[in-house]
Amino acid sequence: MAGKKIELGPTGRVVAERIKSYREGKNLTWTQLAKRMSECGRPIAAIALRRIEDGERRVDVDDLLALAYTLEVNPHALLFPRLSISDGIVETVEVSGLSEISGETLWEWADGEKPLYDPTEDPRAFTGRTRPSWKYTVDEDAADKLSLRRELDELRLTHYNFQDEVTRLLGEMRKQLKEDHGDD
Missing domain, CATH: 1.10.260.40 (lambda repressor-like DNA-binding domains)
Incomplete structure (x- = not known):
């Protein structure tokens, strides 16, 4: 049946x-x-x-x-779905069993970087528990590298957003110059 x-x-x-x-x-x-x-x-x-x-x-x-x-x-x-970033914010996604969640939080959890349910848990303990020992050992150097990587990711995002804004403003300036001076 x-x-x-x-x-x-x-x-x-x-x-x-x-x-x-x-x-x-x-x-x-x-x-x-x-x-x-x-x-x-x-x-x-x-x-x-x-x-x-x-x-x-x-x-x-x-x-x-x-x-x-x-x-x-x-x-x-x-x-996991492809995620987009708008104004520095990663979109939320619907995931089975979790309802809606930030895409960034989802990936950090899936990659074993951060616990999902207990924000007070030390991420290093979570990572040590969820990854094989040969892949990760809980030590200060690893924690520092993870922190630096996150800072670098934030800087890259800021850089890309800045580049996009400069490109947009230059386009507006060119358009305004054309309007002000004609197609000379």
């Missing part, structure tokens, strides 16, 4: 969209991607790939990892 179909949640819909986006970005047909999946030992038929992209078939964890491998991306790239 067949059970009731479980509808895709927000993360399932993102996975379907991201698979389609990466497949199309690589100019792969469903048949070509199916061949790659078979070659890596996780066969999925072309029709099943179409159904995944159409939201008619769920992706299990094994499929997700094999799809990430064959599409040459990190599994997070399939799990």
Whole structure:
């Protein structure tokens, strides 16, 4: 007896969209991607790939990892939506089990940088608990590097926003000069 179909949640819909986006970005047909999946030992038929992209078939964890491998991306790239930044603020996203959350917070949690539920927990303890020991050791140098990386990211964002604003203002000035002096 067949059970009731479980509808895709927000993360399932993102996975379907991201698979389609990466497949199309690589100019792969469903048949070509199916061949790659078979070659890596996780066969999925072309029709099943179409159904995944159409939201008619769920992706299990094994499929997700094999799809990430064959599409040459990190599994997070399939799990989470592309995010945009507006006025220095990363958009919020809907995630299964979490409702709406800041995209930045989501990525920091997924990358093992910050705990999601306890903002008072030391991020170094969270990182040490969620990453393999060979990848991360809790020490002051690592914490300092993480802090410096965040500061650098903030500076880059400020720099890009400044560049965008200068470009916009220069465009407005050129337009105003043309209007004031005609097309001489």
